[in-house]
Amino acid sequence: MLRGYRTLLKLYPADYTASFATGMLDAFEKAAEDGRRHGRAAAVRLALAELGGLLRGAAAEWIAKLTTDRCVRGRCLPDLRMMRPVGVSRESWFHGA
Numbered sequence: 001m002l003r004g005y006r007t008l009l010k011l012y013p014a015d016y017t018a019s020f021a022t023g024m025l026d027a028f029e030k031a032a033e034d035g036r037r038h039g040r041a042a043a044v045r046l047a048l049a050e051l052g053g054l055l056r057g058a059a060a061e062w063i064a065k066l067t068t069d070r071c072v073r074g075r076c077l078p079d080l081r082m083m084r085p086v087g088v089s090r091e092s093w094f095h096g097a
Contacts, residue, residue, distance in 0.1 A: 011058035
């Protein structure tokens with residue numbers, strides 16, 4: 001179930017996933033453990049509720065990302081994949097480009 005949740009997190013925009021995926025996975029793991037303790041029916045209810053929440057949340061984030069100006073929404077999150085890693089000199093980083 002955790003692998004499926006991790007896969008569905010990819011429906012969110014990349015900047016959102018980079019910032020919040022770890023916390024979302026931790027919260028889901030705790031909820032899934034609690035659901036398993038309460039039986040199969042509770043685990044199925046949890047899975048369905050999380051699936052619906054993920055789909056609604058991803059849709060809302062994409063709508064916000066596509067319909068509002070970056071400076072208005074205040075979510076100008078950096079693309080971590082484009083950032084120079086710590087300890088890598090500027091010269092060597094741009095030399096490889």
